[in-house]
Each structure stands twice: as C-alpha cells, then as structure tokens.
Amino acid sequence: xxxPECGYExxxxxxxxxxxxxxxxRRECLSCKCRFTTxxxxxxxxxxxxKKDHSIExxxxxxxxxxxxxxxxxxxxxYEMIENMVDEIEADLKNHxxxxxxxxQIGDMVLDKLKSTDHVAYIRFASVYKEFDDAESFISxxxxxxxxxxxxxxxxxxxx
Numbered sequence: 296x297x298x299p300e301c302g303y304e305x306x307x308x309x310x311x312x313x314x315x316x317x318x319x320x321r322r323e324c325l326s327c328k329c330r331f332t333t334x335x336x337x338x339x340x341x342x343x344x345x346k347k348d349h350s351i352e353x354x355x356x357x358x359x360x361x362x363x364x365x366x367x368x369x370x371x372x373x374y375e376m377i378e379n380m381v382d383e384i385e386a387d388l389k390n391h392x393x394x395x396x397x398x399x400q401i402g403d404m405v406l407d408k409l410k411s412t413d414h415v416a417y418i419r420f421a422s423v424y425k426e427f428d429d430a431e432s433f434i435s436x437x438x439x440x441x442x443x444x445x446x447x448x449x450x451x452x453x454x455x
Contacts, residue, residue: 298324299331306331342388343395351395354388356381363405366420370413380408414440 296306303326310321317336323329342354360381367377384404388396402424409417421427421436 296322296333298327298329300324300329301327303327340394342385342393344401345395345397347398354385354396356385359384359401359405363409363416363420366409366423367413367416370416372413372416376412380405380412384408410440 297304298306301324303324305325306322307325308320309323309330312319314334317334320333320335322331322333324331343351344354345351360377363377363380384401387404388401406417406421406424409420417440418433418436422433425432425436427433427436
C-alpha cells in the first residue's frame with residue numbers, strides 16, 4: 296500500500312477490524328511513519344444462470360426457495376429445511392468458482408436434495424422441472440424411487 300504522504304510502497308498494519316461489510320485497516324508507513332487508514336471490501340462476482348432458452352440472469356436464491364416451497368406445500372418440510380437446502384446449493388455453486396451455471400445443474404441439485412428429504416415433493420418438483428406431459432412420466436419416476444433400496448420411504452404403522 297502506497298503511503299499518501301511520501302509515496303513509499305511499504306507499510307505495516309497496526310490495527311484491523313471489520314466495519315459495515317468491509318475491513319478497516321490502520322497502517323503506518325515504514326519510511327516516514329505517517330499513519331493512514333485503508334478499507335478493504337470483498338469483491339463478490341455475481342453468479343449467473345444460463346436458462347434453457349439460453350438467456351442469462353443473476354442467480355436468485357429467493358426464486359429458488361420459492362420453487363422449492365411450491366413443491367413442498369402441505370408436506371412435512373420446514374422453512375428451515377428449505378433455507379438449508381438453498382444455502383447448501385448456493386454454497387456448492389459458489390465453491391466451484393464458476394461465473395455461469397446452467398439452470399439444469401441447479402434443478403438437478405434441487406432434485407438430489409428433495410429426493411433425500413421428501414419423495415412427494417421430489418415428484419412434484421420433477422414433474423415441473425422435467426416437464427412431464429403424460430402419466431408414464433410419473434410412473435417412471437415413482438418406480439425409480441421404489442427401486443432404490445437406500446431411499447427412506449415412510450413406513451405406515453398399523454394400530455396394534
């Protein structure tokens with residue numbers, strides 16, 4: 296960091312603290328001992344979603360959460376569970392350090408989360424996401440769920 300007084304290019308940090316989404320650093324020039332303050336902000340590159348029609352729009356976590364909520368209406372899936380799913384999906388997307396991601400990739404991630412959370416919500420989401428247009432599509436996805444032994448299918452307990 297260049298000193299504002301003498302232009303020397305080296306300084307030491309005396310104090311550092313977060314303020315208002317940025318980091319405030321108090322510095323001292325190693326040449327003239329002038330003290331000055333700098334602010335650092337984290338550069339957040341927005342994640343862009345490439346839609347099926349090839350249009351591009353910014354990733355919208357609220358929109359994603361709403362789509363999941365629609366699939367989980369009247370299901371035993373809490374608001375916190377939905378928020379956790381969205382948090383995990385968003386973190387996973389950002390950790391891959393890609394600037395653009397396809398809506399198909401996001402949809403597949405949602406399906407993976409719903410498959411392990413609630414099968415009815417999984418089928419609802421899949422029917423819209425995969426654009427089911429006949430009963431055979433529903434039968435196919437339901438049989439896929441039944442064929443997997445590791446899926447948690449709720450057991451119905453009979454009265455004893």
